[in-house]
Amino acid sequence: MRPNLILHVVAKFVIPLIMLFALYVQFHGDFGPGGGFQAGVIFSAAIILYALVFGLDAAEKIIPADWLSKLAALGVVLYAGVGLVSLFLGGNYLDYSPLGSNQVAGQHLGILLVELGVGITVASVMLILYFAFAGRGRE
Amino acid sequence: MIDIIINVTLMAFLAITAIAIVRLTNLFAIVMLYGIFSLLSAGLFVVMDAPDVAFTEAAVGAGISTVLMLATLALVKRPQKPFYAEAPRAHRAWLPLIVVVITGSALVYGTWDIPGFGSPDAPAQTHVARYYIDNAMQDTGVPNVVTAVLASYRGFDTLGEVVVVYTAAIAVLLLIGGKRLKTRKTRKHEGESDEA
Numbered sequence: 001m002r003p004n005l006i007l008h009v010v011a012k013f014v015i016p017l018i019m020l021f022a023l024y025v026q027f028h029g030d031f032g033p034g035g036g037f038q039a040g041v042i043f044s045a046a047i048i049l050y051a052l053v054f055g056l057d058a059a060e061k062i063i064p065a066d067w068l069s070k071l072a073a074l075g076v077v078l079y080a081g082v083g084l085v086s087l088f089l090g091g092n093y094l095d096y097s098p099l100g101s102n103q104v105a106g107q108h109l110g111i112l113l114v115e116l117g118v119g120i121t122v123a124s125v126m127l128i129l130y131f132a133f134a135g136r137g138r139e
Numbered sequence: 140m141i142d143i144i145i146n147v148t149l150m151a152f153l154a155i156t157a158i159a160i161v162r163l164t165n166l167f168a169i170v171m172l173y174g175i176f177s178l179l180s181a182g183l184f185v186v187m188d189a190p191d192v193a194f195t196e197a198a199v200g201a202g203i204s205t206v207l208m209l210a211t212l213a214l215v216k217r218p219q220k221p222f223y224a225e226a227p228r229a230h231r232a233w234l235p236l237i238v239v240v241i242t243g244s245a246l247v248y249g250t251w252d253i254p255g256f257g258s259p260d261a262p263a264q265t266h267v268a269r270y271y272i273d274n275a276m277q278d279t280g281v282p283n284v285v286t287a288v289l290a291s292y293r294g295f296d297t298l299g300e301v302v303v304v305y306t307a308a309i310a311v312l313l314l315i316g317g318k319r320l321k322t323r324k325t326r327k328h329e330g331e332s333d334e335a
Contacts, residue, residue, distance in 0.1 A: 029283065030283055031281075031282050032283060033190035033191045035191070035286050035290070037195055038195055041195070044203065045202050048203070048206055069308070069312070072305055075301065075305075076301055076302060079297075079298055079301055080298065083294070094294035094295060094298065104277075107278065107280060108279070108280055108281065110291065111279065111281060111290040111291055114294065114297070115290055118290075118297065121301050124308075125305060125307065125308040126203055128308045128312060129203075129207060129307075129308065130206065132312060133211060134210045136214050
């Protein structure tokens with residue numbers, strides 16, 4: 001592929017902004033629109049843009065494919081684990097109130113962790129899908 | 140008033156895009172129009188005060204799925220729809236039109252019973268939504284009710300959704316990803332070396 005200077009410069013400028021916006025959507029989802037699903041997709045979009053511009057091999061150097069499958073599982077485990085922890089602290093499964101000193105603090109911590117789990121899983125699953133499709137065409 | 144103008148404009152663009160998708164035969168252009176269709180739907184969701192849904196539609200519908208469809212197009216390497224000039228015509232041209240008109244009028248008839256948009260008497264608003272709106276802030280301390288419902292009140296549903304997303308990744312990896320590609324590759328290379 002012929003290197004395209006404008007594309008490279010613009011991508012390098014935009015990718016950090018997309019990642020920052022993804023983190024904002026992830027951790028500001030309690031207060032504004034957004035949450036784990038949206039943040040995960042936006043974060044994976046940044047890496048997919050990197051893969052589109054700089055090639056699949058360069059993108060796989062950032063996040064190796066075998067990490068991705070582990071990260072996808074980690075998100076689900078984090079979500080289900082928060083439920084188990086609240087179960088062992090004396091609440092119902094996925095009832096976050098016992099996690100904190102009072103109900104609101106517990107709910108806040110639980111929602112934050114659960115959304116983080118969702119974000120990790122969605123981001124890595126989207127990247128797995130993209131790498132699977134794009135890697136197929138590579139000879 | 141301004142809402143109506145934006146709604147009508149967006150709906151008109153949606154209809155134009157949909158007709159263009161049906162009429163075109165270039166798959167690359169169709170994929171790009173799918174992306175535009177998703178972006179227009181996202182705009183409609185914003186007008187309906189559903190920014191969370193609009194977010195998802197814009198990111199997934201206009202972003203990721205367009206990229207995935209382009210990747211698939213690059214894989215199959217056929218930019219045109221298959222052209223069935225030779226195939227026998229099993230039906231007359233007016234038959235699909237009648238089916239579409241009957242289905243469309245049935246759907247429009249169905250909308251007559253739907254309560255007005257955002258009406259407080261609508262069944263969707265009178266069941267648990269009222270409780271969530273009244274109590275979400277003091278129960279969870281989270282100002283965004285959508286997040287409170289999604290992650291806390293309906294935590295089980297969201298756990299199920301995450302597992303579904305994870306299962307989708309496993310299915311794609313089993314079908315087209317990972318090891319099978321490598322074995323096929325090595326077999327191909329072996330075949331080449333044998334021929335040489």
